[in-house]
Amino acid sequence: MQDTLEPLIEKALRGQPRLLEFYLREQSRLPGPRANLSLAYDLAHLLALRLRTDPQAVEKLLTYLLSTEREDIQSNTPAEFTVLCGLIALGVCAAAWPDWRRWALAVLEEQALSPCWRIREGVVLAYQQLLPVAGAETLAQLTRLASEGGLLQQRAAVAALAEPTLLMERELLTAALSIQRQVLERLRRLAPAERRQAAFRALRQTLGYSLSVVTAAAPDEGFALMRACAAWNDKDIAWILRENLKKKRLARFGAQMALLERLLKS
Numbered sequence: 001m002q003d004t005l006e007p008l009i010e011k012a013l014r015g016q017p018r019l020l021e022f023y024l025r026e027q028s029r030l031p032g033p034r035a036n037l038s039l040a041y042d043l044a045h046l047l048a049l050r051l052r053t054d055p056q057a058v059e060k061l062l063t064y065l066l067s068t069e070r071e072d073i074q075s076n077t078p079a080e081f082t083v084l085c086g087l088i089a090l091g092v093c094a095a096a097w098p099d100w101r102r103w104a105l106a107v108l109e110e111q112a113l114s115p116c117w118r119i120r121e122g123v124v125l126a127y128q129q130l131l132p133v134a135g136a137e138t139l140a141q142l143t144r145l146a147s148e149g150g151l152l153q154q155r156a157a158v159a160a161l162a163e164p165t166l167l168m169e170r171e172l173l174t175a176a177l178s179i180q181r182q183v184l185e186r187l188r189r190l191a192p193a194e195r196r197q198a199a200f201r202a203l204r205q206t207l208g209y210s211l212s213v214v215t216a217a218a219p220d221e222g223f224a225l226m227r228a229c230a231a232w233n234d235k236d237i238a239w240i241l242r243e244n245l246k247k248k249r250l251a252r253f254g255a256q257m258a259l260l261e262r263l264l265k266s
Helices: 002-013 017-026 037-049 055-066 078-096 098-111 117-130 135-148 151-160 170-188 198-217 219-230 235-245 254-265
Strands: none
Touching: 002 017, 002 037, 002 055, 017 055, 017 078, 037 055, 037 078, 055 078, 055 098, 078 098, 078 117, 098 117, 098 135, 117 135, 117 151, 135 151, 135 170, 151 170, 151 198, 170 198, 170 219, 170 235, 198 219, 198 235, 219 235, 219 254, 235 254
């Protein structure tokens, strides 16, 4: 794949991005259940290698790939994949090139609001590239989105930290627990009309797995949070808790799970 991709990148960096864009679309595997993420990461890492020699050309190409103005982007389409590739590449490049981190964080905050779910997933994957190398500034933004952002931005904050390899770092684990709590408390206060929005359903679905990821990494704190949430007697939060209890990653915590199940039934 790289034998084809590298010459297309060279042409794109010299001002001919359309051939690369056509190739990305043809190889996107969309429409379909799984996008070609291996291609997206190959592109990202090849562009990161070109940063030292031609950062301006890489920036121009990323701006092109990230543009949603050329056409009306729809979910599960090759056009959506092009933007997904741009987001992952932006995360990888900004992780390697500190001068781009402010730009990257601004783009990610905006694109977290996209109606296209794979673009939103690209935002999450880009954040996960930044967290290991730019933890302080990335966590500051994710914490702000959790406490002040819209429903889809809250979803990005929750999902970005729902990654087991990241949670091996205590600072990120502590932040993940705090962000889960903040978002759940905000969800609890939502009016019924707000809960009928598609954005709410996306957030609820993400919380339906993310809480178990964090709890598996910090069982005492995670189950304490879930027990506190169970006491709120909120039907949507109860759904979130039950979904997390289905996850195999929590199966080894039998006593903790049984206690939570009893609380949900009471």
